[in-house]
Amino acid sequence: MRSWRSVVHGLVLGLVLGLTALEATEFLVESDRLTLGSTDLTRQSTATRTLRIMSWNVKAGSLFPATMPNPEGEEAGARVGRFGRVLRALRPDVLCLQEIWPLRENTAILELLNRELPLSKGQDWHVHRAVDVVIASRYPLKQKRGDRVIHFPLPEMPEFHYGQALCLVDLPEEDFDTDLFLITAHFRSRSGEANIRMRERHAESILERLEDLRSAGGDIDVPVRTPIVIAGDFNVYHGNVGDDLNHLRLLISGNTHDDSRGESSPPGPDWDGSELIDLSPSINGQGKAFYTWRNDTLPYPPGALDRILYTDSVLGVEAAFVLDAESLSSDLRKRFGILRSDGAFAGRQGEYDHLPMIVDFSFAEPTSENR
Ligand SMILES: [Ca+2]
Ligand SMILES: [Ca+2]
Numbered sequence: 001m002r003s004w005r006s007v008v009h010g011l012v013l014g015l016v017l018g019l020t021a022l023e024a025t026e027f028l029v030e031s032d033r034l035t036l037g038s039t040d041l042t043r044q045s046t047a048t049r050t051l052r053i054m055s056w057n058v059k060a061g062s063l064f065p066a067t068m069p070n071p072e073g074e075e076a077g078a079r080v081g082r083f084g085r086v087l088r089a090l091r092p093d094v095l096c097l098q099e100i101w102p103l104r105e106n107t108a109i110l111e112l113l114n115r116e117l118p119l120s121k122g123q124d125w126h127v128h129r130a131v132d133v134v135i136a137s138r139y140p141l142k143q144k145r146g147d148r149v150i151h152f153p154l155p156e157m158p159e160f161h162y163g164q165a166l167c168l169v170d171l172p173e174e175d176f177d178t179d180l181f182l183i184t185a186h187f188r189s190r191s192g193e194a195n196i197r198m199r200e201r202h203a204e205s206i207l208e209r210l211e212d213l214r215s216a217g218g219d220i221d222v223p224v225r226t227p228i229v230i231a232g233d234f235n236v237y238h239g240n241v242g243d244d245l246n247h248l249r250l251l252i253s254g255n256t257h258d259d260s261r262g263e264s265s266p267p268g269p270d271w272d273g274s275e276l277i278d279l280s281p282s283i284n285g286q287g288k289a290f291y292t293w294r295n296d297t298l299p300y301p302p303g304a305l306d307r308i309l310y311t312d313s314v315l316g317v318e319a320a321f322v323l324d325a326e327s328l329s330s331d332l333r334k335r336f337g338i339l340r341s342d343g344a345f346a347g348r349q350g351e352y353d354h355l356p357m358i359v360d361f362s363f364a365e366p367t368s369e370n371r
Contacts, residue, residue, distance in 0.1 A: 037285015054092035084116035096184035285321035296350035
């Protein structure tokens with residue numbers, strides 16, 4: 001139950017934000033969470049229900065104090081405090097987190113989320129972890145699976161695998177016509193033939209999962225036309241010698257060919273046989289800069305390493321952005337309780353590591369016969 005204080009706060013905030021939204025065109029704020037990069041202001045109405053997904057490679061042990069040995073060279077606790085502020089500003093319904101190193105038990109993630117973004121009526125978050133990736137949701141999770149795809153022993157984690165977590169997000173029938181199937185993955189990084197091949201093998205394993213989802217039998221079945229989203233750190237590097245980004249092409253189109261779908265092409269991963277859409281959100285939804293990783297102290301350009309792919313035959317997008325707290329206006333930072341330094345890893349200027357991607361998916365209003 002929300003306290004009277006939070007209800008009044010929400011009303012006042014809603015009024016202020018409503019007025020602000022009329023004045024500002026570069027952003028739109030809906031209810032009490034920060035929303036940037038709205039794709040179609042006219043559709044921001046009661047005609048649709050939205051589900052907010054946030055995906056973030058949080059970098060090693062950044063979310064937790066240094067209570068466990070951290071991989072060599074990785075800094076523990078760098079996002080303690082920062083993570084909570086960003087979370088409360090964005091208030092995602094579902095989180096996809098990658099690179100939780102050292103691996104943490106579900107209970108540790110659950111306690112963190114319950115503390116930093118408590119749900120109403122004392123409800124618990126729902127957490128599903130596989131390898132170093134996590135799906136967390138305010139709604140129940142079903143058909144949970146985890147894939148250990150590529151064994152990559154690390155000194156501190158000899159059994160570490162790159163892989164994915166996947167599950168059905170059980171959305172409430174009174175608000176949504178359908179559930180949503182979600183996959184989050186962390187791909188091997190770095191250049192070089194062996195690493196490129198690992199990324200391709202990883203993409204192939206996700207394609208096998210998509211094929212199973214769309215066909216009866218096998219390990220998982222979902223109702224036809226259940227929306228599917230794949231979010232995570234795919235380590236997509238543009239301009240690397242020898243890396244044709246086949247792994248990304250595989251995920252989007254189901255094959256490695258660059259051409260559009262011909263007669264001989266196998267069907268794409270979407271329910272209608274078309275390709276998936278690569279969302280490509282921009283920094284603060286401004287449509288100017290498209291990257292999700294940046295470190296000005298290293299000799300690498302910013303890159304869109306992280307992606308959100310989705311079945312656009314059954315899903316729409318209301319808004320999408322990559323949050324950069326540093327370049328956000330001080331007005332918005334103040335209003336949503338985040339600090340300028342929350343955009344940077346460990347708060348050091350120029351060292352961002354990965355930035356969080358946020359998308360508001362729109363669903364059709366439930367029809368009366370489906371209620
Ligand atoms: Ca199946
Ligand atoms: Ca499509």
